[in-house]
Each structure stands twice: as C-alpha cells, then as structure tokens.
Amino acid sequence: MLSSWVRILRIRFLISSVIAVTVGLSISWWNSEQIDILYAIMTMSGVVCLHASVDLLNDYWDFKRGIDTQTKRTKMSGGTGVLPEGLLQPNQVYRAGIGFLIIGSLIGSYFVIIDGIIIGAILTFAVISIYFYSTKIVDSGLAEVFVAIKGTMIVLGTYFIQTLEINFTTIMGGIFIGALSSLVLFITSFPDFDADKSKGRKTLVISVGKQKASIVFWIFPISIYLILIYGIVYELFPIYCIISLTMFPLIIKSGLLLKQNFNDINKLVPAMSYVITFSRITGVLFVIGFLLNF
Numbered sequence: 001m002l003s004s005w006v007r008i009l010r011i012r013f014l015i016s017s018v019i020a021v022t023v024g025l026s027i028s029w030w031n032s033e034q035i036d037i038l039y040a041i042m043t044m045s046g047v048v049c050l051h052a053s054v055d056l057l058n059d060y061w062d063f064k065r066g067i068d069t070q071t072k073r074t075k076m077s078g079g080t081g082v083l084p085e086g087l088l089q090p091n092q093v094y095r096a097g098i099g100f101l102i103i104g105s106l107i108g109s110y111f112v113i114i115d116g117i118i119i120g121a122i123l124t125f126a127v128i129s130i131y132f133y134s135t136k137i138v139d140s141g142l143a144e145v146f147v148a149i150k151g152t153m154i155v156l157g158t159y160f161i162q163t164l165e166i167n168f169t170t171i172m173g174g175i176f177i178g179a180l181s182s183l184v185l186f187i188t189s190f191p192d193f194d195a196d197k198s199k200g201r202k203t204l205v206i207s208v209g210k211q212k213a214s215i216v217f218w219i220f221p222i223s224i225y226l227i228l229i230y231g232i233v234y235e236l237f238p239i240y241c242i243i244s245l246t247m248f249p250l251i252i253k254s255g256l257l258l259k260q261n262f263n264d265i266n267k268l269v270p271a272m273s274y275v276i277t278f279s280r281i282t283g284v285l286f287v288i289g290f291l292l293n294f
Helices: 002-009 011-032 037-064 090-115 117-139 143-163 168-188 193-198 204-208 210-216 219-233 239-261 265-291
Strands: none
Touching: 002 011, 002 037, 011 037, 011 143, 011 168, 011 265, 037 090, 037 117, 037 143, 090 117, 090 143, 117 143, 143 168, 168 219, 168 265, 193 204, 204 210, 210 239, 219 239, 239 265
16 A cells, blocks of 8 residues: 555656755755755645645546556556556545645645745645646646746745745746756657547647657757756856756757657657656756855
C-alpha cells in the first residue's frame, strides 16, 4: 500500500515545485540577505501539497475517462499505472487529492491573512486551476500555459511571503522556471497523443500534430535561454546564473532525438529523460547562480 502511494505521488515530478520555491527563496536571499526559515518551510509544504493534489486528481480523472487504460505507460509518461493495476481504489486517490488541496489551501490561507490580497489572488488561482486542470484546462489546450503560470506564481508567491514585494527579477525568474516545467509537460505528452485525442483532450502536441510539435519544441529552450541572457545582461540575475547554459548540449540532443522518433514511443523515452534532467539541473544551477553571488 505504501509503495503504491509513493508511486502515485510521482516524487520526481514534485521536484519542479521544490525548485520553484527554492528560486523564490534564493532571489529573496540575494536581495535582502535574509530568509524567514519558518515561512520558507510552510511555503514549501503548502506548494508541495498543492502539486501533489493536481497529480493525484489528474491520475483519478485520467482513469475515470479511460485515458490511462489506453496509453502505453513509460517511465516518463502514461500516468502511474496505480489505478489501472487496481493497486488503489479511485475514491481513495480522489479523497487524497482533495485532502492535499485542502492542506495546501489552509497553509496558503494563513499567508493570505497576514500578507493580504496578492497571496489571496495567487492562492485562488492555484485552487481553481488545480481542481479543473485535468478536465477543463487540459481539454481546452491550455495545459502548457497553466504549468508555465503555475511555476511563475510559485516563485512570485514565495518571494512575496519573504519580502512583501514583487520585482521584475522575480517575474522573469518565475517565467524562466515556469517555461522549464512547461517544456517537460510538452514532451511527455507525445506518447499519450492517441489516447488523449480519443478522449477529447487537446494538448499542444494534438493541436499542431506531432511532426510540427517536434519543431515547436525548440521554442521552449530558445525562450528559456533568451530570458536567462536578458536577465544577466540587464542585471536582473547575477552573472553566475550563466552556469545554467552548461546544460545546452543535453537539450540539443533531446530535440534531435524527438525530431527523429516522435512516432516511436520506445525511442522517445531517452528524449523525455534528457528533457526532465535538463529542466531540473538547469533550475538547480539557476538557484546556485544566485547563491554564488555571496
């Protein structure tokens, strides 16, 4: 039972939210040289709970709609397989998803009370979008946009809780992190193309087709690096953040593999793995860039 819950929580994907919170904290430290540790722990806990909620509810709705029973599951895509394999009951997963949503909302509500309307707006967006992500948002083709906004909001919210302000550095840093997460969602939707399409989902890959999507792929790393270079040139980010560029060969390799194998699920696995590694390590290097400035 425990192993099933660990599996369905998809720990490796929760790391993206951990990195996003850490970016907000590192920017706060870079600007003010101080961090409220208790608030940082509470923020991290709340964000991870909200992320766990959206993943659990996504597994629930994908199973109920018959998507996960039609996908060919890989290590990077196709759901966790916990519900199709009967390891947990759908109502258990749904209740857990709502439970994490409530816990995350309660933690966020504390900051709404002490910090005001900006955190309230971020929390409201999070709760509504999390609940409707697996139905309305994905079906409308806005999943990648949602994930990019989510990453941005996490960075903004984390920084605001620490400093009670928002600046252009946090906005650009948030977009940088959001784009990294959106890239992961984009490439992992390739293997689920047929199953998603048959059940009414409308991912970006479905909207443009897999062949064109293999070209659209390059928009993500180009945007990510343009944001990084812009931030460094205009001193929004410290010069040390340039170390994030060291992952450039990995994303090139992934893009080339995708172009050659967008119709072959098995050969897509290395490309997806490279993108996930690229996203996580680039995010960590971005954080290190701020911390090296001391």
